[in-house]
Amino acid sequence: MSDTKKISLFSIISASSVGTMIEWYDFYIFGSLATIISTKFFPTGNPTAAFLSTLATFAAGFVVRPFGALFFGRLGDLVGRKYTFMLTLLLMGGSTFLIGCIPGYETIGFLAPLLVLVLRLLQGLALGGEYGGAATYVAEHSPTEKRGYYTSWIQTTATAGLFISLLVIMATRTVLDKDTFEDWGWRVPFWVSILMVLVSYLIRKNMHESPLFAKAKEEGKTSTNPIKESFGHKLNFKYVLLALFGAVMGQGVVWYTGQFYAMSFIEKVMMVDKNSVDSLMFIALIMGTPFFVFFGWLSDKVGRKWIMMAGLLVAILSYRPIYEKMYQTVNVKNKTELIDKATAEVSVKQLKGTAVDSIFTEKSYFSDGTVKTATLTKSFVDGTPLVVDGKNKEVKKTVIKINDSDKWTLIWLVFIQVIFVTMVYGPIASFLVEMFPVKIRYTSMSLPYHIGNGVFGGLLPAVATYLATTAKDANEVATKAGATLPYAQPYLQGLWYPIVVASVCLVIGVIYLNGKDMRIDD
Amino acid sequence: MNAIRKILGVVWIAIGVLVAYFGVTVFGLPKVTSGKQEDLVFGIIILVILLPIVVYGLVKFGIYALQGEYEINE
Numbered sequence: 001m002s003d004t005k006k007i008s009l010f011s012i013i014s015a016s017s018v019g020t021m022i023e024w025y026d027f028y029i030f031g032s033l034a035t036i037i038s039t040k041f042f043p044t045g046n047p048t049a050a051f052l053s054t055l056a057t058f059a060a061g062f063v064v065r066p067f068g069a070l071f072f073g074r075l076g077d078l079v080g081r082k083y084t085f086m087l088t089l090l091l092m093g094g095s096t097f098l099i100g101c102i103p104g105y106e107t108i109g110f111l112a113p114l115l116v117l118v119l120r121l122l123q124g125l126a127l128g129g130e131y132g133g134a135a136t137y138v139a140e141h142s143p144t145e146k147r148g149y150y151t152s153w154i155q156t157t158a159t160a161g162l163f164i165s166l167l168v169i170m171a172t173r174t175v176l177d178k179d180t181f182e183d184w185g186w187r188v189p190f191w192v193s194i195l196m197v198l199v200s201y202l203i204r205k206n207m208h209e210s211p212l213f214a215k216a217k218e219e220g221k222t223s224t225n226p227i228k229e230s231f232g233h234k235l236n237f238k239y240v241l242l243a244l245f246g247a248v249m250g251q252g253v254v255w256y257t258g259q260f261y262a263m264s265f266i267e268k269v270m271m272v273d274k275n276s277v278d279s280l281m282f283i284a285l286i287m288g289t290p291f292f293v294f295f296g297w298l299s300d301k302v303g304r305k306w307i308m309m310a311g312l313l314v315a316i317l318s319y320r321p322i323y324e325k326m327y328q329t330v331n332v333k334n335k336t337e338l339i340d341k342a343t344a345e346v347s348v349k350q351l352k353g354t355a356v357d358s359i360f361t362e363k364s365y366f367s368d369g370t371v372k373t374a375t376l377t378k379s380f381v382d383g384t385p386l387v388v389d390g391k392n393k394e395v396k397k398t399v400i401k402i403n404d405s406d407k408w409t410l411i412w413l414v415f416i417q418v419i420f421v422t423m424v425y426g427p428i429a430s431f432l433v434e435m436f437p438v439k440i441r442y443t444s445m446s447l448p449y450h451i452g453n454g455v456f457g458g459l460l461p462a463v464a465t466y467l468a469t470t471a472k473d474a475n476e477v478a479t480k481a482g483a484t485l486p487y488a489q490p491y492l493q494g495l496w497y498p499i500v501v502a503s504v505c506l507v508i509g510v511i512y513l514n515g516k517d518m519r520i521d522d
Numbered sequence: 523m524n525a526i527r528k529i530l531g532v533v534w535i536a537i538g539v540l541v542a543y544f545g546v547t548v549f550g551l552p553k554v555t556s557g558k559q560e561d562l563v564f565g566i567i568i569l570v571i572l573l574p575i576v577v578y579g580l581v582k583f584g585i586y587a588l589q590g591e592y593e594i595n596e
């Protein structure tokens with residue numbers, strides 16, 4: 001390959017990857033700042049606001065993305081890859097910037113959560129259209145023998161976007177004091193987005209259309225109705241189903257387990273303090289990210305199918321041991337408490353009017369440096385306990401500050417899961433591109449991708465939490481009745497969702513996927 | 523191998539039907555009727571989005587498999 005071609009390909013990969021990364025950044029900052037956003041736009045105790053908040057979380061993440069895939073996929077197959085993914089970039093950037101500009105609920109009332117919901121939906125639509133465009137665009141520029149390697153750079157963007165979003169938020173928190181950040185500083189990461197989007201837009205603007213699409217268009221071979229051709233004809237629809245059930249469905253749950261459920265499990269089930277969770281996830285993601293490129297490169301040598309299937313298999317076999325090890329690493333029952341160092345104190349926090357919170361704090365210290373802080377907050381109004389749903393309002397919270405050794409154990413355990421993610425996710429762009437013909441590629445590959453990731457993967461935290469909570473409740477009922485506990489490890493029950501979905505996907509993938517067709521000029 | 527691909531079509535159809543039954547009785551309806559707003563949205567998403575995709579998709583996939591659509595010339 002000539003130097004000019006190499007440089008040109010490098011700029012194509014950079015422009016596509018940076019743009020996609022920014023879209024992921026935009027998508028993640030909403031999630032990372034969810035707590036503070038809910039206080040500004042979705043006040044507690046207001047059922048309508050809570051409903052809008054739930055919709056904003058669920059709808060944008062799961063429901064809208066496949067629609068974005070259809071809408072922009074169609075556009076990409078009709079008008080072209082380049083213009084479509086420039087449009088998704090601007091839509092995403094504009095929506096993100098505007099979320100950072102909306103006045104709070106206290107200023108404009110219900111209009112605030114409603115606007116956030118609308119903009120969040122636009123973000124979901126844009127994300128649904130972006131990935132397929134970027135993957136197709138890079139793949140259609142790449143030589144066959146390096147397609148996995150080049151498209152794997154696109155695959156790093158989801159993790160890099162999460163990484164950058166955490167970095168920008170941490171930097172903003174560092175520069176501003178706590179009150180300023182909570183007042184208006186949280187808006188900065190949303191505003192930063194528009195600068196990144198403009199730079200990316202200018203870079204993408206100078207790029208040329210994909211050569212395969214341009215050729216198809218010139219020869220009049222583009223589709224007139226990509227959606228009908230993709231999903232209305234058995235000849236192609238059977239491959240859409242195969243892509244979904246034989247690859248993307250498993251990839252989606254492995255991805256969400258490794259990157260999101262792991263984080264939620266460490267924070268909410270193991271009760272590790274937020275700063276430690278952020279930093280350990282950060283390190284594990286940095287260590288794991290190069291492996292997207294490695295497995296993309298390897299897929300050019302040994303084929304895409306078996307790397308992805310191996311990733312699914314090791315994930316299925318090792319999730320329960322990994323999560324058990326994570327849980328027991330921090331479990332204070334396995335540690336020696338320094339009884340004489342334990343402290344207990346009571347404090348009172350004055351709230352609005354005559355409302356006060358009475359906070360009981362107990363601190364336990366352990367011989368390995370672990371510190372457990374348990375707080376019980378009781379709310380009072382006019383000196384009498386605040387009653388909610390017929391009960392005195394009490395909030396219990398436990399936070400565990402872990403030592404360095406436990407932190408590194410968790411980092412390695414998360415890192416292993418990130419490796420599984422890189423095995424299934426690194427080669428998938430080239431794999432999907434190779435499954436579908438040029439004229440309907442954008443539409444055909446975008447939909448299974450976003451159903452697999454948005455629906456199967458996106459629902460993982462909610463389904464897994466539901467399974468774990470159900471098991472925990474069943475144990476509590478059995479304890480009260482003096483019966484044998486039905487679940488020995490209720491905290492691991494949530495893992496059955498990714499394990500079952502990945503297992504079905506593995507069987508379908510191994511038996512039905514061909515994995516030998518690497519042509520994309522058809 | 524192509525014979526196995528065809529026969530397994532029955533399994534995918536059966537899994538689709540099982541997912542429909544358990545999805546409605548274990549996940550969907552209990553959530554929709556729990557009275558909590560968060561559960562309601564979750565239940566609706568399960569019933570209206572996840573289940574139709576999984577059930578229709580798996581049954582259709584099974585039918586195609588039975589028809590020999592996924593045969594590979596090895």
